[in-house]
Amino acid sequence: MLSNxxxxxxxxxxxxxxxxxxxxxxxxLDEFRAKLERAVRxxxxxxxxxxxxxxxxxxxxxxxxxxxxxxxxxxxxxTVIFIIGDFTAMIGDPSGRxxxxxxxxxxxxxANARSYFEQVGIVLDVARAEIRSNSEWxxxxxxxxxxxxxxxxxxxxxxxxxxxxxxxxxEQPIALHELxxxxxxxxxxxxxxxxxxxxxxxxRFNFLLARELQKxxxxxxxxxxxxxxxxxxxxxxxxxxxxxxYIALLDPPREMFGKVMSIPDELxxxxxxxxxxxxxxxARTMEQQLRDGSLHPRDAKALVAERLVARYHGEDAARSxxxxxxxxxxxxxxxxxxxxxxxxxxxxxxxxxxxAGLVPSKSExxxxxxxGGVYVNGERVTDHAAVLARGEHIVKVGKRRxxxxxxx
RNA sequence: GGGCGGGUUCCAGAGCGGUCAAAUGGGGCAGACUGUAAAUCUGCUGGCGUUAUGCCUUCGGAGGUUCGAAUCCUUCCCCGCCCA
Numbered sequence: 001m002l003s004n005x006x007x008x009x010x011x012x013x014x015x016x017x018x019x020x021x022x023x024x025x026x027x028x029l030d031e032f033r034a035k036l037e038r039a040v041r042x043x044x045x046x047x048x049x050x051x052x053x054x055x056x057x058x059x060x061x062x063x064x065x066x067x068x069x070x071x072x073x074x075x076x077x078x079t080v081i082f083i084i085g086d087f088t089a090m091i092g093d094p095s096g097r098x099x100x101x102x103x104x105x106x107x108x109x110x111a112n113a114r115s116y117f118e119q120v121g122i123v124l125d126v127a128r129a130e131i132r133s134n135s136e137w138x139x140x141x142x143x144x145x146x147x148x149x150x151x152x153x154x155x156x157x158x159x160x161x162x163x164x165x166x167x168x169x170x171e172q173p174i175a176l177h178e179l180x181x182x183x184x185x186x187x188x189x190x191x192x193x194x195x196x197x198x199x200x201x202x203x204r205f206n207f208l209l210a211r212e213l214q215k216x217x218x219x220x221x222x223x224x225x226x227x228x229x230x231x232x233x234x235x236x237x238x239x240x241x242x243x244x245x246y247i248a249l250l251d252p253p254r255e256m257f258g259k260v261m262s263i264p265d266e267l268x269x270x271x272x273x274x275x276x277x278x279x280x281x282x283a284r285t286m287e288q289q290l291r292d293g294s295l296h297p298r299d300a301k302a303l304v305a306e307r308l309v310a311r312y313h314g315e316d317a318a319r320s321x322x323x324x325x326x327x328x329x330x331x332x333x334x335x336x337x338x339x340x341x342x343x344x345x346x347x348x349x350x351x352x353x354x355x356a357g358l359v360p361s362k363s364e365x366x367x368x369x370x371x372g373g374v375y376v377n378g379e380r381v382t383d384h385a386a387v388l389a390r391g392e393h394i395v396k397v398g399k400r401r402x403x404x405x406x407x408x
Numbered sequence: 409g410g411g412c413g414g415g416u417u418c419c420a421g422a423g424c425g426g427u428c429a430a431a432u433g434g435g436g437c438a439g440a441c442u443g444u445a446a447a448u449c450u451g452c453u454g455g456c457g458u459u460a461u462g463c464c465u466u467c468g469g470a471g472g473u474u475c476g477a478a479u480c481c482u483u484c485c486c487c488g489c490c491c492a
Contacts, residue, residue, distance in 0.1 A: 171488050234435095235446085244436095258444070265445050298443040329444050364437085366459095367452060373438045384459085398437075399444055 012037040015076050021280065022273065023069070024201045024228040027208075032223035035195050039078070046078040049194035049222070051185060054089045055104060057115035060246035061275045061308070062200075062230040062239035064123055068277060069227055070198055071124035078196075080129040082120070083188050084113050087135040088181060119249050122312065130192075137191045138184055149183050152216050153209065158182070161205040186210035194222045201226045202238075230274050235264035247275075253313045254335075257321035258400065260305035261329075265290075265297045268304060276307040334378075334394055338404045345407030349376065349386040349395075356405055358397045373398050 010018075015036050026032050039046050050070055059067075074080050086109045104112070113133075117126050141149075158179050159165050167174050182205065189197060189210035197207045204226060211221035229238040232245025239246045247259045263271060268290065273283040286303075289295035302322060310318035327333045341356045350365045353374065359365045366384045368374050374381050375396040376388070388395075390407045397403075 173487060262444055265443095268445090296443075297445070301443085301445080325444085361455065362457085363455060364453090366457090368438065371438045371451065 009040055009043060009077055012040045015040070018072055018076065019069070019225070022065075022227070022277075023225055025204070025224075025226040027204075027224045027226075031221075032196070032225070035223055039195075046073070046195040047081055047193060048073045048078050048196045048198060049081045049083060049189060049192055050198050051083045051085055051188060052116060054084050054086050054109045054112045054116065056241055057112045057119070058241050058246075059116070059119040059249045060239055060241065061249065062232075062246065064249060065230055065274050066198055066200060066227045067120060067123040069225065073196070073198075074124055074128060080124070081192050081194065082117075082129055082131045083192065084109070084116075084131065084133045085185075085188075086113075086133045087138040088184060090135065122249050132192060134184070134188050134191075138187065141187075146180070146183075149187065149213065150180070152213060153183065155179075157209075182206045182209050183213070186213040189222055190214050190217045190219060193219060195220075196225060197222045198225045198227070200229045200238075202229060228270075228274060231267055231270065233259050233263050235267050247308075249312060253309045253317040253321040254324055256309050256312065257305045257318075257325050260308055261298075261301050261325065263301065265301075268297060268300050271308075272300075272304045276304055276311060278307075328400070334396075335402055338394065338402045340404040340406060342406050342408045343388075345388060345390045345405075347388050349374070349381060349388055350384065352388045352405055353395060353397060356395065356403045358395065358401050358403055368397060 012033070016033055019036075020026060035046055038044070048070065050066065070080055086104075086106075089104045089109055090106070117131070120126055159168055161182070164174055164179070185206050186209045188194075189207075190213050194210070194214075197203075197210060199207060204224070207222070207224040207226075211224075214221045231237065232239035232243055233247065234243070234245045237243055237245060247256055251259070260271065260275075269283050269287045272278045272286055273280070278286070286295065286300060290297060290300055302325075305325075306318045306322050308318075309321045313321075324335055328335050343352055343355055347355070349369065350362050353359050353365045353368075354362055359368060365374075369381060369384050369386070372380055372382055376386075376393050378394070378396075388405065392404065392406045395403050395405055
């Protein structure tokens with residue numbers, strides 16, 4: 001499934017069919033097609049750019065939507081260019097909601113990048129990609145250079161971007177350098193002479209701006225391929241690490257499976273299509289079956305969950321994740337494998353639960369006990385003064401946190 | 409530079425000398441109901457606890473007034489709007 005057999009230089013029409021599948025938007029469409037045709041005609045691979053944020057090495061299945069598309073470009077013989085945004089990371093971003101976004105050191109950026117590409121490697125062939133750091137060129141710009149670039153864009157153009165527009169109207173601060181960041185991204189496209197830039201739909205503005213800068217630089221502007229943003233497991237907001245609603249590529253099978261099972265029903269088909277890369281046809285079928293009741297939503301989710309786990313961990317892991325899930329939640333049994341923690345045992349339940357890392361503070365532990373959310377060996381414990389005797393105990397907190405506690 | 413309005417607990421946002429660990433909503437967590445879904449209902453949502461109308465830390469920073477401050481004063485920092 002993740003093979004990298006190059007299907008180099010298929011006819012442009014065929015490439016277009018593959019590459020346009022599942023995208024949210026391609027702009028401008030005719031330019032995109034023209035580029036493909038030229039690439040085939042002149043046997044020159046297209047240069048496909050993806051920018052990456054070096055501060056977040058935790059990739060999730062939302063990122064995979066974009067990476068998978070990138071993989072297709074790669075398989076079709078095109079050149080993938082990753083751009084590590086280390087320049088802005090080194091400067092740090094003093095603005096906005098993320099107050100504590102400290103400037104990263106060179107070492108940190110490098111470590112992040114390593115971890116980033118390890119994860120990218122799960123989806124596509126990193127060795128065949130071109131990897132660049134934008135500090136390479138951005139750090140060399142003089143102030144005069146920056147002014148020259150800034151002169152190419154007007155303030156009202158910048159304010160067209162939705163989040164600037166909204167903040168402006170709400171009288172919320174917009175720091176000047178924030179307006180500069182899209183320019184920096186655009187310069188990346190100029191520097192690597194991108195034919196195509198790939199990203200989520202939230203990048204539309206930035207990518208379009210890059211086209212302007214490319215034109216100013218006398219280059220043919222890039223075509224833009226926007227992929228849908230996958231909603232997080234909460235079903236409301238887009239998947240993101242900071243919102244904690246994500247399924248990481250590195251999540252273990254059980255975790256992955258469970259997270260899929262907890263998504264709202266409305267998301268099932270979307271996950272099927274964009275997380276497990278079901279074809280449009282398959283997605284339509286599932287949608288139909290859900291509608292006419294021939295497929296129970298729970299089973300549909302299990303199907304998606306199993307398919308997702310299989311994709312990243314293999315069929316066997318997927319099957320056992322499913323069995324494990326059924327055992328825990330359909331049959332309310334204790335999971336097969338539980339982490340074991342050794343403690344000096346006669347210990348109050350409150351302290352034990354904190355020591356085992358199930359809960360962050362003793363107050364929280366007391367709260368949970370009072371609310372009936374703590375079980376010891378299958379029995380609900382509501383006495384906050386309860387003590388764990390010597391021996392071995394299976395402690396459950398909430399619906400899914402299990403731990404085996406043994407005396408030392 | 410001037411005028412005005414602001415900075416509160418995860419977020420939004422009340423509070424404007426004690427009854428404030430701080431209204432309300434959102435989010436989160438737990439419980440009930442379920443399909444570990446949604447909706448709904450209930451409770452909780454700083455820490456520590458000998459569980460006591462208890463103690464400690466928190467309302468941009470630093471000082472001060474007061475028996476007592478998120479609330480008053482001084483000063484500093486930061487943000488928004490308008491004028492220049």
